[in-house]
Amino acid sequence: MALKYVVLTLLSRDAQTGYEIVKTFDTAVGYFWRASHQQVYRELGLLSDAGLASFKLQTQSDKPDKKTYRITAAGRRELMAWLEKPLKPGGNKDALLVKLLNADSKNKDILARELEETRQRTELMLKEYRNIETLHYSADVLDGLPTVERILYLALRKGIRMTEAQLAWLDEAVVTVKNL
Amino acid sequence: MALKYVVLTLLSRDAQTGYEIVKTFDTAVGYFWRASHQQVYRELGLLSDAGLASFKLQTQSDKPDKKTYRITAAGRRELMAWLEKPLKPGGNKDALLVKLLNADSKNKDILARELEETRQRTELMLKEYRNIETLHYSADVLDGLPTVERILYLALRKGIRMTEAQLAWLDEAVVTVKNL
DNA sequence: CTCCCATATGCAACATTGTGCATATACAGT
DNA sequence: ACTGTATATGCACAATGTTGCATATGGGAG
Numbered sequence: 001m002a003l004k005y006v007v008l009t010l011l012s013r014d015a016q017t018g019y020e021i022v023k024t025f026d027t028a029v030g031y032f033w034r035a036s037h038q039q040v041y042r043e044l045g046l047l048s049d050a051g052l053a054s055f056k057l058q059t060q061s062d063k064p065d066k067k068t069y070r071i072t073a074a075g076r077r078e079l080m081a082w083l084e085k086p087l088k089p090g091g092n093k094d095a096l097l098v099k100l101l102n103a104d105s106k107n108k109d110i111l112a113r114e115l116e117e118t119r120q121r122t123e124l125m126l127k128e129y130r131n132i133e134t135l136h137y138s139a140d141v142l143d144g145l146p147t148v149e150r151i152l153y154l155a156l157r158k159g160i161r162m163t164e165a166q167l168a169w170l171d172e173a174v175v176t177v178k179n180l
Numbered sequence: 181m182a183l184k185y186v187v188l189t190l191l192s193r194d195a196q197t198g199y200e201i202v203k204t205f206d207t208a209v210g211y212f213w214r215a216s217h218q219q220v221y222r223e224l225g226l227l228s229d230a231g232l233a234s235f236k237l238q239t240q241s242d243k244p245d246k247k248t249y250r251i252t253a254a255g256r257r258e259l260m261a262w263l264e265k266p267l268k269p270g271g272n273k274d275a276l277l278v279k280l281l282n283a284d285s286k287n288k289d290i291l292a293r294e295l296e297e298t299r300q301r302t303e304l305m306l307k308e309y310r311n312i313e314t315l316h317y318s319a320d321v322l323d324g325l326p327t328v329e330r331i332l333y334l335a336l337r338k339g340i341r342m343t344e345a346q347l348a349w350l351d352e353a354v355v356t357v358k359n360l
Numbered sequence: 361c362t363c364c365c366a367t368a369t370g371c372a373a374c375a376t377t378g379t380g381c382a383t384a385t386a387c388a389g390t
Numbered sequence: 391a392c393t394g395t396a397t398a399t400g401c402a403c404a405a406t407g408t409t410g411c412a413t414a415t416g417g418g419a420g
Contacts (some may be wrong), residue, residue, distance in 0.1 A: 001376065003277055009281050019398055032274040039377070041400055064385060064398040083187055083282055087275050089301060094212040095267050097338065100331045101189050102263055110264055117233045119283060123309055129395095147360055151280045154356050158277065165345035169338045176334050180327055181405070197367050219407070244368040244414060249365055367415080377406070385397080 004052075006033050007043050008071060015070035015173060018044050020125065028073050030162045045160055052078055069097055101175065108180045119170045124161040129156060184232075187223050188251060188259045193235055193328065195250035198224050198297055208332055211339055232258055232280040259294050280357065288360045295357060299350045308337060 006029065010021055017147045021044070024030075035043075044067075045078050047053040052075035055067040071079075096118065103111050137145075145153065183247075186209065201224075202217045215223075215321075228234040232255035235247040251259075276298065283291050316331050317325075326332065336354055 002278070003272065003377080005275075006278050009278055016330065016399080018400095019396095022398095031276045032272055034270055034273070037342055037398095038379080038400075041398095042377095045400085060398090062215070062386070063396090064383095067400060080287070083279055083287055086294055086297065087279070089298075090214055090236065092210070092342075093182065093214075094335075095185075097212045097331070097335050098182070098186050098189055099263055099267070100261065100334060101328065102192065103327060103331060107260070107263055114266055118269075144242055147283060148281065150356055150360070151277070151283060154280060155274075155277050157352055158274070160351045161345040162272075162342065162389070165341040170338055171335055171340045176330055180330070183406075197368075198370090214380095216408075217368095218370080221368095225370080240415095242416065243366090244416095245367055250379090312391085362420090364417105364419085367416085369413080371410105371412080373408100373410085375406100375408070377404100379404075379408100380402090382401080383399080387397105387411080388393100388395085390391105 003035055003039060004041050004047065005079060006035070007040065007047065008052065008075055011047075011069055011071040012076060012079060017066045017068050020065065028152055031159055038045075047075065051075075074174075076085050078141060082130050100173065103177055103180055105180060108177055112174065112177050115174050119167065119174065122163060122167050122170060126160065126167060129160045129163060132156060135162065183213075183215055183223050184227065184258060185262050186215070187202075187227065188232065189257055191227075191249055191251040192256065195247050195248050199246065202348045213337055227255065240320065254354065260297060261326060283357055283360055285305060288290060288357055292354065292357050295350060295354050299354065302350060304348050306340065306347060309343060311338045312336060313340065321359075325360065 007021060010024055010029070016024075018037070022040050023037075024037050025033065025040065027157045044053065044055070048055055049067070052070045052073060053071050055069045057063045057065060066114065076149055096114075099111060099114070133156060137156070142150075142153070187201060190196065190204055190209070196204075197301060198217070198221050202220050205213065205215050205220065224233065224235070228249070231252060235249045237245060239292055239341045243286055250351055257356045276294075280293070313336060317336070320329075322333070
């Protein structure tokens, strides 16, 4: 349901090939949505079957042939309809908490180790996010930013806020588990 | 893959009926994992087919008959194996950010409204969480808490931290979208 | 007496998502 | 020659999640 709208969103900006969309998932969009290339190509096929996107085959001599997809009028309508329909809340699945529910004196060391590793990864992630922020979104740059870039910055801000909260929580969790 | 371990976790504590497990999903566990009753009953069927859980049929005269499930030795082994295997990170799908990527001068009002509504819901949620914390987890209670309760408190703490971060971010997002 | 709610279980169909496998060209480095 | 990386696409199967339907009892409210 949702991947469809992510792809439509990307196509609504520019006509693109599947390969380019995959790269977007690997970089910018990847911070809040992950999809494999298989998923992307399949979704593009479904979209064009449903008449929400169309494609042109472009032959290339130096590289493999490619298909450039563009969103159709029907695709835009579908996307707009989705935008106006409120999202239903919920869906916070947290496997780490499920693991912790199993914590006891026998396995607390294993779980503590996983918590520590998660903590380290989270800390690195936060550093990376903050690094991106200082490098690409300094105060003087922010004003002149086009809309899409502002939203991407907002995505980064969300990453930072959430990662900070996660890190603080992991500290609490480590203490709790160690003292079981 | 994952629902299986949530159900095994719940069964590893107590033998329970499907109905009881469903109620647990609607209350305590619901804060970090949602599942419908259909999913739960199906999963219980799959678990017992796989020999990871067994059940006893109990006839009742006043209420419908019920099946009480208990985890098997194989089920415990499977659960322990999962605990020791590190989780793979990632999977932060955020449909709200996808919507915001579509923001422009035409639809910014609709999106701003959804952001405001989300903000209100988030604020209520945070109040509820904090309320639960003061009511059930006052400082003097925390010491004597059994393990499971401590983990559930940890789940609540995560809810609080994350909801605070979400709320702070939503404030940023509202400002950004209004100024587009 | 009827309607709704809580208790208690489940199938079947469908939609969506994720994983493993497969193919093909060109260029750069070892 | 071989290996890796970038470009470019996709099928098939498995797992997961959603929706609609189906059944059955007992108690309380109106």
